Each structure stands twice: as structure tokens, then as C-alpha cells.
Amino acid sequence: MAGYGQFCSVARAHEVLGGRWTLLVVRELLCGSRRFNDIRRGIPRISRTMLSERLQALVSIGAVTRRDGRTGPEYDLTESGRELASLVGAMGAWGQRWLPRRPAEEDLDAEPLLVDMHRRVRAEAIPKDPIVIRFEIDGQRQPRFLLLKVSEISLCTQNPGFPEPVRVRSPLPALVAWWRGDTDFREAQRMGLAVEGPKALVRDFPNWFERYLFAPIGPAAGEGGAVPPP
Structure with missing residues (x-):
């Protein structure tokens, strides 16, 4: 697939992270999932083939490592991958506030x-x-x-x-x-x-329970995002 053809680091990062499902896979790894099936439980609509492709892509850019565990392959975030926590967190906060x-x-x-x-x-x-x-x-x-x-x-x-x-x-x-x-x-x-x-x-x-990580973030003023009381 052709790239964006830009020097800009935003464009370059989006080329490798902007594909469908990619950041959700990162989210699951950030939440502690390590095995293939555990990752997929948090993203049930992703196909096994697509999840495998997304994990391989993350490994290829150095954001994830793959190793053989006792019950099969396990995946871990590298320093590069862990740094994506701020990106995933910013997206979650934005979505909670504005959508x-x-x-x-x-x-x-x-x-x-x-x-x-x-x-x-x-x-x-x-x-x-x-x-x-x-x-x-x-x-x-x-x-x-x-x-x-x-x-x-x-x-x-x-x-x-x-x-x-x-x-x-x-x-x-x-x-x-x-x-x-x-x-x-x-x-x-x-x-x-x-x-x-x-x-x-x-x-x-x-x-x-500690409710959803972003539950304390209310909708932006005037957005009316939350469910109104019946």
C-alpha cells in the first residue's frame, strides 16, 4: 500500500498505527492481555487472521515483542509500545468528552x-x-x-x-x-x-468495581452526550 509521501512524523506514525483495529490491539496489551485469545476476547469482532496481521505489524515496527510461553505465543509491549499509552489515553478521554x-x-x-x-x-x-x-x-x-x-x-x-x-x-x-x-x-x-x-x-x-477508566470524564458542555434521566 502506498504511503502518504510526507516527512511529517504525524503522517509516518499514522501509516503504521492508523489501520483498523491496530490501536485496539495496543489497548488490550496495555490492559494486560498477553495471549492471542485473551487479546481477542476484548475485540470480539476482529478475525483471527486480522489480529495475527496486526500483531505481526506491531512486532515489525518494534512496538511489540513475541515470545514462546508455556501455553503458546505471548506478546509484550516494548518501551516504544508502552509510550503509546498516552496516545490511547488521549483518544479515550476525547471520545468520552466529545462523542x-x-x-x-x-x-x-x-x-x-x-x-x-x-x-x-x-x-x-x-x-x-x-x-x-x-x-x-x-x-x-x-x-x-x-x-x-x-x-x-x-x-x-x-x-x-x-x-x-x-x-x-x-x-x-x-x-x-x-x-x-x-x-x-x-x-x-x-x-x-x-x-x-x-x-x-x-x-x-x-x-x-472500579468503573470504566474514563467514567469520571463528563461530556463537554453543550454536547449532551450522556444519557438523560428518564
Whole structure:
């Protein structure tokens, strides 16, 4: 593919980083994913072929290294790749501030949301005894299970064998609106988010998580990006 033909470092960087999916792959590596399938869980719409190509491209420019792990290839950011954190962070902050946030109108997948919730569990706030949260998202054929254990936090397709006292039932837009910071928890409940179980666990549920990294950033004045209260 022909380049931009410019000396400018913005153009040169965009040539290698501006392709579809590339910065999302970097985002997943910045969030701690190291194995191919873990990276893909956070970007479920990328094909295996495309993910392989994007990883190879990042390796070729020196932003990522590939090594053989115990269960297969693992990928790590180099100093060059880690420096992209400021770029990814600036894009996230800009998008949170300036892009409209109307989850009911967005084309959303549940998996990236649940992966992010899994990453941002506050281990010091969860119950001392292991429990499993059952997620039933409208339109999803199978429930998902989040194991909360002091020594392990896991997102699973089946209950790994622990008590399941908390069930979250929700339309995806309501759960997104709370997680992304578009609404508070009560407003998300009015949108259909329901947490069921023992009263104390239901009360504590929101405190088990550090919400989405950019949730504290509100919409720019006059943008009206957040979901209005019903």
C-alpha cells in the first residue's frame, strides 16, 4: 500500500498505527492481555487472521515483542509500545468528552464490557468467601459468570463451582450506561439494570468495581452526550 509521501512524523506514525483495529490491539496489551485469545476476547469482532496481521505489524515496527510461553505465543509491549499509552489515553478521554453517548442507539457487544468489568474488580472490596456473579444480558443466549475470589478473578462461560448468590439481569445499554459513567446506578436501574440476591450483596455490588477508566470524564458542555434521566 502506498504511503502518504510526507516527512511529517504525524503522517509516518499514522501509516503504521492508523489501520483498523491496530490501536485496539495496543489497548488490550496495555490492559494486560498477553495471549492471542485473551487479546481477542476484548475485540470480539476482529478475525483471527486480522489480529495475527496486526500483531505481526506491531512486532515489525518494534512496538511489540513475541515470545514462546508455556501455553503458546505471548506478546509484550516494548518501551516504544508502552509510550503509546498516552496516545490511547488521549483518544479515550476525547471520545468520552466529545462523542455522543446514547447506548440504546449504539452497536454494542457484551463481551468487551464484561472483560473490562473483570479487569476492574476491586479485590480489597469483594466478599472474603468466593462467590460467582451470574450475568444475564438481554439478547445473549448464554449467561456469563464472574468469579470473585481473593486469589483469583475470572470471567467464565460456566460456573466454576462456587456459590452463585448474585444475578445481574439487564439490557446491554443499561449496563453500559452505568459502567461508562453515562448515568449513576439508580438511573441505570430505571433503565432496566437489576441486581438480585441477598440484600447486603446487592447493596455492595457497585463498590466491587472500579468503573470504566474514563467514567469520571463528563461530556463537554453543550454536547449532551450522556444519557438523560428518564
